[in-house]
Amino acid sequence: xxxxxxxxxxxxxxxxxxxxxxxxxxxxxxxxxxxxxxxxxxxxxxxxxxxxxxxxxxxxxxxxxxxxxxxxxxxxxxxxxxxxxxxxxxxxxxxxxxxxxxxxxxxxxxxxxxxxxxxxxxxxxxxxxxxxxxxxxxxxxxxxxxxxxxxxxxxxxxxxxxxxxxxxxxxx
Numbered sequence: 001x002x003x004x005x006x007x008x009x010x011x012x013x014x015x016x017x018x019x020x021x022x023x024x025x026x027x028x029x030x031x032x033x034x035x036x037x038x039x040x041x042x043x044x045x046x047x048x049x050x051x052x053x054x055x056x057x058x059x060x061x062x063x064x065x066x067x068x069x070x071x072x073x074x075x076x077x078x079x080x081x082x083x084x085x086x087x088x089x090x091x092x093x094x095x096x097x098x099x100x101x102x103x104x105x106x107x108x109x110x111x112x113x114x115x116x117x118x119x120x121x122x123x124x125x126x127x128x129x130x131x132x133x134x135x136x137x138x139x140x141x142x143x144x145x146x147x148x149x150x151x152x153x154x155x156x157x158x159x160x161x162x163x164x165x166x167x168x169x170x171x172x
Contacts, residue, residue, distance in 0.1 A: 028124035028138035032146075035167055037115035038155060040075050041108045042094015049089050057093035060107075064095055069105040072097040075157035077111065084152075096157045113155055119167040120150065131164030132156065139168050 041064075045057050064070050075096035080089065092111055100110060122138045124131050135156065143150050149171040156166040 026125050026134070028122050028134050030120065030122045030138050030142045032170070033119055033121035033167070035113070035115045035117045035119045035121075035169070038075070038113040038157075039097045039100050039102075040077060040092060040094050040111050040113065040155075041070055041072070041097050041102060041104050042076070042092050042111070043107055043109070045089065045091045045093055047089065048087050050087070054089065054091075054093070057091075061094050064105050064108070070095045070097055070102060070108075073157055073159050075155070077113065078154040078156070080152050081154075118170045118172075120148065120170065121165070121167050123163070123165045125163055127162055131158070132166075135164050135166040139166060143168075143170075 042061060043057055045054055047053060058074075061074055065072065065074065072095040075094060077092040078089065079091065094108065097110075100112065102110070104110060120139050120142055122135050122142070124134045124138070126134055136154075139150070139154075142148075151169045151171055154166060154168050156164065158164050
């Protein structure tokens with residue numbers, strides 16, 4: 001019985017260390033900000049968050065970066081909250097690029113997110129596996145605390161494998 005306890009305790013410690021290493025205890029930085037214009041090269045997606053096509057869109061974005069078809073960082077636009085819309089997602093998955101003059105890979109299109117809007121801006125130093133949950137929780141918590149109404153329009157990007165950013169416009 002003692003042996004099982006020590007094994008379970010050891011396993012718990014390993015999980016705790018891994019979670020800490022991935023940034024699980026890192027607090028996101030949240031602020032109201034004015035958005036800058038963002039260009040995203042990618043492909044539209046509409047369907048279930050569980051659909052294989054969504055995974056393929058993310059894989060294609062990673063491939064585009066890996067093969068240096070585009071210079072930039074992974075980035076996405078979400079046009080709705082799947083938690084509110086019954087698992088249905090409308091998104092644009094791709095790569096944040098520096099300007100609108102880039103040559104697009106096959107199957108990609110360019111979308112522009114205009115700047116100059118008031119947004120809830122959140123950044124976190126955490127692994128990409130953990131960052132989205134931390135980012136969105138911080139956005140919604142901040143909006144609730146500050147009594148802000150948000151649009152159903154989310155722009156996220158990952159400047160590094162251990163850093164995530166999301167911006168959500170405040171309703172005017």
